[in-house]
Amino acid sequence: MTSEKKITVIRILIFTAISYGIVIACVSLFGYLQDTISGNLSQLAIAFAPAIANYLTRLITKEGFMDPLYAANFRGNIRYYVIAAAVPIIAFIISPIIAGNVMTDNYSLSKALNGDTAAEFTCIILQIVSLSALMFPLYFGEEYGWRAYLTPKLESVMKKPAAIIVSGIIWGMWHAPLVYFGHNFGTEYSLYPWGGYAMMCVLCIFMGCLLTWLTERTGSIYPACICHAVHNNIANTMSAFFLAESMTEKFFLAKQFEISSILLLVMSAFCIPSAIMLLCSRKKA
Numbered sequence: 001m002t003s004e005k006k007i008t009v010i011r012i013l014i015f016t017a018i019s020y021g022i023v024i025a026c027v028s029l030f031g032y033l034q035d036t037i038s039g040n041l042s043q044l045a046i047a048f049a050p051a052i053a054n055y056l057t058r059l060i061t062k063e064g065f066m067d068p069l070y071a072a073n074f075r076g077n078i079r080y081y082v083i084a085a086a087v088p089i090i091a092f093i094i095s096p097i098i099a100g101n102v103m104t105d106n107y108s109l110s111k112a113l114n115g116d117t118a119a120e121f122t123c124i125i126l127q128i129v130s131l132s133a134l135m136f137p138l139y140f141g142e143e144y145g146w147r148a149y150l151t152p153k154l155e156s157v158m159k160k161p162a163a164i165i166v167s168g169i170i171w172g173m174w175h176a177p178l179v180y181f182g183h184n185f186g187t188e189y190s191l192y193p194w195g196g197y198a199m200m201c202v203l204c205i206f207m208g209c210l211l212t213w214l215t216e217r218t219g220s221i222y223p224a225c226i227c228h229a230v231h232n233n234i235a236n237t238m239s240a241f242f243l244a245e246s247m248t249e250k251f252f253l254a255k256q257f258e259i260s261s262i263l264l265l266v267m268s269a270f271c272i273p274s275a276i277m278l279l280c281s282r283k284k285a
Contacts, residue, residue: 005157011061012153016170018053019145022046023177032181047138050145050174057149069148069221077218084214084227085129087270092234095266096242099259104246112242128237132229139228140221146171147215147224151208161279164212168205175200184264189257199261206268207231209275216278235263 001009023046030042045052058065074081100107113121146167154163179185179196189195211224243252243259252259 001157007061008153008157011057011063012150012157014060015053015057015145015149015153018056019050019174022049022052023174027177027181032178032183046178048141050143050150051141052145054145054149069144069215069219071220072222073218073220077220077223080214080218080223081226084223085132085230087210087274088227088231088234088267089125089129091267091270092231092238092263093242095263096239098266099239099262100243100246102262103255103259107246109242111245124237124241125234128234129230132226132233135233136222136225136229139225139232143211143215143221143224143228146208147211148221151212164208164275164278165205167212168208169201171208172201172204173197175204185260186253186256188254191257195257199257199264203264203268206271206275209278210271213274213278231267239263 026042026045026049030036030039032039032043034042055065057063097107097109097112100109100112150170151163151167154167157163158166175183176193176197179200180193181187184200185192185196187193191198207228211227214223214227215221239259247255247259
Protein backbone atom coordinates (compact mmCIF):
# COMPACT_ATOMS: atom_id res chain seq x y z
CA MET A 1 0.00 0.00 0.00
CA THR A 2 1.35 3.41 -0.99
CA SER A 3 1.84 6.15 1.57
CA GLU A 4 -1.01 8.11 -0.06
CA LYS A 5 -3.39 5.19 0.40
CA LYS A 6 -2.25 4.76 4.02
CA ILE A 7 -3.09 8.41 4.69
CA THR A 8 -6.51 7.91 3.05
CA VAL A 9 -7.20 4.85 5.23
CA ILE A 10 -6.25 6.86 8.33
CA ARG A 11 -8.67 9.60 7.25
CA ILE A 12 -11.43 7.02 6.72
CA LEU A 13 -10.84 5.62 10.22
CA ILE A 14 -10.83 9.08 11.82
CA PHE A 15 -13.99 10.08 9.95
CA THR A 16 -15.78 6.87 10.96
CA ALA A 17 -14.69 7.14 14.59
CA ILE A 18 -15.97 10.72 14.87
CA SER A 19 -19.27 9.88 13.12
CA TYR A 20 -19.90 6.92 15.39
CA GLY A 21 -18.60 8.70 18.48
CA ILE A 22 -21.08 11.57 18.18
CA VAL A 23 -24.05 9.19 17.83
CA ILE A 24 -22.95 6.91 20.68
CA ALA A 25 -22.27 9.89 22.96
CA CYS A 26 -25.63 11.55 22.19
CA VAL A 27 -27.67 8.38 22.60
CA SER A 28 -25.80 7.40 25.79
CA LEU A 29 -26.30 10.81 27.39
CA PHE A 30 -29.80 11.67 26.22
CA GLY A 31 -31.41 8.48 24.92
CA TYR A 32 -33.24 8.72 21.63
CA LEU A 33 -36.43 10.53 20.59
CA GLN A 34 -36.70 12.15 24.02
CA ASP A 35 -39.07 15.13 23.82
CA THR A 36 -36.82 17.50 25.76
CA ILE A 37 -34.60 20.40 24.73
CA SER A 38 -31.48 18.30 25.27
CA GLY A 39 -33.08 15.36 23.44
CA ASN A 40 -33.96 17.54 20.43
CA LEU A 41 -30.47 19.05 20.35
CA SER A 42 -29.07 15.52 20.57
CA GLN A 43 -31.07 14.46 17.50
CA LEU A 44 -29.79 17.51 15.63
CA ALA A 45 -26.20 16.60 16.54
CA ILE A 46 -26.82 13.05 15.32
CA ALA A 47 -28.24 14.31 12.02
CA PHE A 48 -25.12 16.39 11.40
CA ALA A 49 -22.60 13.90 12.80
CA PRO A 50 -21.22 12.76 9.38
CA ALA A 51 -20.82 16.36 8.14
CA ILE A 52 -19.13 17.31 11.41
CA ALA A 53 -16.86 14.29 10.98
CA ASN A 54 -16.05 15.44 7.44
CA TYR A 55 -14.97 18.90 8.61
CA LEU A 56 -13.08 17.66 11.68
CA THR A 57 -11.23 14.98 9.72
CA ARG A 58 -10.14 17.55 7.15
CA LEU A 59 -9.00 19.82 9.98
CA ILE A 60 -7.19 17.11 11.95
CA THR A 61 -5.40 15.67 8.93
CA LYS A 62 -4.78 19.09 7.31
CA GLU A 63 -6.50 17.90 4.15
CA GLY A 64 -8.05 21.23 3.22
CA PHE A 65 -11.66 22.20 2.57
CA MET A 66 -11.92 22.62 -1.20
CA ASP A 67 -14.98 20.69 -2.37
CA PRO A 68 -16.87 21.16 -5.68
CA LEU A 69 -19.89 19.21 -4.39
CA TYR A 70 -21.19 22.40 -2.74
CA ALA A 71 -22.47 23.58 -6.14
CA ALA A 72 -26.10 22.80 -7.06
CA ASN A 73 -25.30 22.32 -10.78
CA PHE A 74 -28.90 22.68 -11.94
CA ARG A 75 -28.02 23.23 -15.59
CA GLY A 76 -28.40 19.95 -17.47
CA ASN A 77 -29.16 18.03 -14.28
CA ILE A 78 -32.79 18.84 -13.49
CA ARG A 79 -33.79 15.30 -14.44
CA TYR A 80 -31.61 13.94 -11.64
CA TYR A 81 -33.36 16.16 -9.11
CA VAL A 82 -36.68 14.79 -10.40
CA ILE A 83 -35.39 11.22 -10.14
CA ALA A 84 -34.16 11.96 -6.62
CA ALA A 85 -37.71 12.77 -5.50
CA ALA A 86 -39.56 10.31 -7.74
CA VAL A 87 -37.81 7.06 -6.78
CA PRO A 88 -38.71 7.09 -3.05
CA ILE A 89 -42.22 8.38 -3.84
CA ILE A 90 -42.96 5.48 -6.20
CA ALA A 91 -41.26 2.94 -3.93
CA PHE A 92 -43.23 4.00 -0.87
CA ILE A 93 -46.54 4.06 -2.70
CA ILE A 94 -45.99 0.47 -3.85
CA SER A 95 -44.27 -1.03 -0.79
CA PRO A 96 -47.06 -0.42 1.79
CA ILE A 97 -49.53 -1.98 -0.65
CA ILE A 98 -47.29 -5.05 -0.92
CA ALA A 99 -46.91 -5.12 2.87
CA GLY A 100 -50.67 -4.90 3.32
CA ASN A 101 -51.31 -7.81 0.97
CA VAL A 102 -48.55 -9.93 2.47
CA MET A 103 -49.28 -9.26 6.14
CA THR A 104 -53.11 -9.30 6.12
CA ASP A 105 -55.79 -11.54 4.67
CA ASN A 106 -58.37 -8.91 3.80
CA TYR A 107 -56.33 -6.05 2.39
CA SER A 108 -58.26 -3.72 0.10
CA LEU A 109 -56.65 -0.85 -1.77
CA SER A 110 -59.97 0.94 -2.20
CA LYS A 111 -60.55 0.66 1.55
CA ALA A 112 -57.03 1.95 2.23
CA LEU A 113 -57.66 4.97 0.01
CA ASN A 114 -60.65 5.73 2.25
CA GLY A 115 -62.52 7.64 -0.44
CA ASP A 116 -59.70 10.04 -1.25
CA THR A 117 -59.68 11.25 -4.84
CA ALA A 118 -56.64 11.23 -7.11
CA ALA A 119 -56.39 15.00 -6.67
CA GLU A 120 -56.39 14.71 -2.87
CA PHE A 121 -53.76 11.97 -2.97
CA THR A 122 -51.61 14.04 -5.34
CA CYS A 123 -51.90 16.96 -2.94
CA ILE A 124 -50.53 14.78 -0.13
CA ILE A 125 -47.55 13.81 -2.29
CA LEU A 126 -46.86 17.44 -3.21
CA GLN A 127 -47.01 18.45 0.44
CA ILE A 128 -44.44 15.79 1.31
CA VAL A 129 -42.11 16.86 -1.50
CA SER A 130 -42.45 20.51 -0.49
CA LEU A 131 -41.73 19.65 3.14
CA SER A 132 -38.73 17.58 2.07
CA ALA A 133 -37.38 20.45 -0.03
CA LEU A 134 -37.54 22.68 3.04
CA MET A 135 -35.98 20.03 5.29
CA PHE A 136 -33.19 18.94 2.97
CA PRO A 137 -30.54 20.98 4.88
CA LEU A 138 -30.98 18.47 7.73
CA TYR A 139 -30.01 15.66 5.36
CA PHE A 140 -26.98 17.60 4.19
CA GLY A 141 -25.64 16.57 7.59
CA GLU A 142 -25.54 12.93 6.53
CA GLU A 143 -24.92 13.23 2.81
CA TYR A 144 -21.97 15.60 3.14
CA GLY A 145 -20.38 12.89 5.22
CA TRP A 146 -21.31 9.63 3.49
CA ARG A 147 -21.46 10.67 -0.17
CA ALA A 148 -19.09 13.65 -0.23
CA TYR A 149 -16.36 12.19 1.95
CA LEU A 150 -16.53 8.51 2.91
CA THR A 151 -17.49 6.95 -0.42
CA PRO A 152 -14.93 8.83 -2.56
CA LYS A 153 -12.23 8.01 -0.01
CA LEU A 154 -13.14 4.32 -0.09
CA GLU A 155 -13.16 4.35 -3.90
CA SER A 156 -9.58 5.63 -3.85
CA VAL A 157 -8.33 2.61 -1.89
CA MET A 158 -10.54 -0.20 -3.25
CA LYS A 159 -12.66 -1.08 -6.27
CA LYS A 160 -16.00 0.68 -6.62
CA PRO A 161 -18.24 -2.35 -5.83
CA ALA A 162 -16.32 -2.98 -2.61
CA ALA A 163 -16.37 0.73 -1.75
CA ILE A 164 -20.16 0.89 -2.16
CA ILE A 165 -20.67 -2.18 0.04
CA VAL A 166 -18.26 -1.03 2.76
CA SER A 167 -19.73 2.47 2.70
CA GLY A 168 -23.24 1.01 3.04
CA ILE A 169 -22.24 -1.17 5.98
CA ILE A 170 -20.54 1.73 7.76
CA TRP A 171 -23.60 3.91 7.13
CA GLY A 172 -25.98 1.13 8.16
CA MET A 173 -24.16 0.30 11.39
CA TRP A 174 -23.96 4.01 12.21
CA HIS A 175 -27.71 3.60 12.82
CA ALA A 176 -27.10 0.75 15.29
CA PRO A 177 -27.69 2.78 18.49
CA LEU A 178 -30.93 4.13 16.98
CA VAL A 179 -32.07 0.68 15.87
CA TYR A 180 -31.28 -0.62 19.36
CA PHE A 181 -33.71 1.93 20.79
CA GLY A 182 -36.44 0.77 18.40
CA HIS A 183 -36.03 3.19 15.50
CA ASN A 184 -37.50 1.70 12.27
CA PHE A 185 -38.13 -1.82 13.60
CA GLY A 186 -39.23 -1.55 17.21
CA THR A 187 -37.78 -3.94 19.78
CA GLU A 188 -40.35 -6.73 19.93
CA TYR A 189 -39.00 -9.14 17.32
CA SER A 190 -37.13 -12.42 17.63
CA LEU A 191 -34.05 -11.20 15.75
CA TYR A 192 -33.69 -8.04 17.87
CA PRO A 193 -31.42 -6.20 17.50
CA TRP A 194 -29.23 -8.02 14.95
CA GLY A 195 -31.98 -8.45 12.39
CA GLY A 196 -32.55 -4.71 12.49
CA TYR A 197 -28.84 -4.03 12.01
CA ALA A 198 -28.75 -6.39 9.02
CA MET A 199 -31.82 -4.87 7.37
CA MET A 200 -30.46 -1.35 7.86
CA CYS A 201 -27.18 -2.36 6.22
CA VAL A 202 -29.03 -3.89 3.25
CA LEU A 203 -31.02 -0.69 2.75
CA CYS A 204 -27.95 1.53 3.13
CA ILE A 205 -25.95 -0.48 0.59
CA PHE A 206 -28.68 -0.16 -2.05
CA MET A 207 -29.67 3.39 -1.11
CA GLY A 208 -25.99 4.22 -1.17
CA CYS A 209 -25.91 3.14 -4.82
CA LEU A 210 -28.74 5.52 -5.71
CA LEU A 211 -27.39 8.44 -3.69
CA THR A 212 -23.83 7.98 -4.95
CA TRP A 213 -25.07 7.72 -8.54
CA LEU A 214 -27.02 10.97 -8.14
CA THR A 215 -23.99 12.68 -6.62
CA GLU A 216 -21.58 11.49 -9.28
CA ARG A 217 -23.89 12.26 -12.21
CA THR A 218 -24.53 15.83 -11.06
CA GLY A 219 -21.30 16.67 -9.28
CA SER A 220 -23.48 17.96 -6.45
CA ILE A 221 -24.51 16.65 -3.05
CA TYR A 222 -27.98 18.25 -3.17
CA PRO A 223 -29.89 15.63 -5.23
CA ALA A 224 -28.81 13.03 -2.68
CA CYS A 225 -29.96 15.33 0.14
CA ILE A 226 -33.38 15.72 -1.50
CA CYS A 227 -33.72 11.99 -2.19
CA HIS A 228 -32.81 11.16 1.41
CA ALA A 229 -35.26 13.77 2.72
CA VAL A 230 -38.15 12.55 0.55
CA HIS A 231 -37.37 8.92 1.46
CA ASN A 232 -37.55 9.56 5.19
CA ASN A 233 -40.57 11.86 5.05
CA ILE A 234 -42.69 9.78 2.72
CA ALA A 235 -42.02 6.38 4.30
CA ASN A 236 -44.10 6.94 7.44
CA THR A 237 -46.79 8.97 5.67
CA MET A 238 -47.47 6.44 2.92
CA SER A 239 -47.28 3.51 5.35
CA ALA A 240 -49.90 5.13 7.56
CA PHE A 241 -51.99 6.05 4.52
CA PHE A 242 -52.09 2.60 2.92
CA LEU A 243 -52.02 0.44 6.05
CA ALA A 244 -54.23 2.34 8.49
CA GLU A 245 -57.48 0.67 7.42
CA SER A 246 -56.08 -2.87 7.34
CA MET A 247 -53.90 -3.00 10.45
CA THR A 248 -54.59 -2.05 14.03
CA GLU A 249 -51.86 -0.21 15.90
CA LYS A 250 -51.35 -3.30 18.09
CA PHE A 251 -50.90 -5.52 15.02
CA PHE A 252 -48.50 -3.05 13.39
CA LEU A 253 -46.32 -2.83 16.50
CA ALA A 254 -46.29 -6.62 16.86
CA LYS A 255 -45.24 -7.04 13.22
CA GLN A 256 -43.20 -3.86 12.85
CA PHE A 257 -39.98 -5.66 11.92
CA GLU A 258 -41.64 -7.74 9.19
CA ILE A 259 -43.58 -4.78 7.78
CA SER A 260 -40.58 -2.43 7.88
CA SER A 261 -38.42 -5.10 6.25
CA ILE A 262 -40.85 -5.35 3.32
CA LEU A 263 -40.83 -1.57 2.91
CA LEU A 264 -37.03 -1.41 2.97
CA LEU A 265 -36.54 -4.36 0.63
CA VAL A 266 -38.89 -2.84 -1.96
CA MET A 267 -37.02 0.47 -1.70
CA SER A 268 -33.75 -1.44 -2.13
CA ALA A 269 -35.11 -3.11 -5.27
CA PHE A 270 -35.89 0.31 -6.74
CA CYS A 271 -32.23 1.23 -6.27
CA ILE A 272 -30.93 -1.69 -8.35
CA PRO A 273 -31.02 0.20 -11.70
CA SER A 274 -28.88 2.96 -10.20
CA ALA A 275 -26.49 0.31 -8.85
CA ILE A 276 -26.10 -1.13 -12.35
CA MET A 277 -25.58 2.29 -13.93
CA LEU A 278 -23.18 3.31 -11.16
CA LEU A 279 -20.98 0.26 -11.63
CA CYS A 280 -21.14 0.24 -15.44
CA SER A 281 -20.61 3.93 -16.21
CA ARG A 282 -17.72 6.25 -15.72
CA LYS A 283 -17.84 9.00 -13.14
CA LYS A 284 -19.18 12.21 -14.67
CA ALA A 285 -17.89 14.73 -12.17
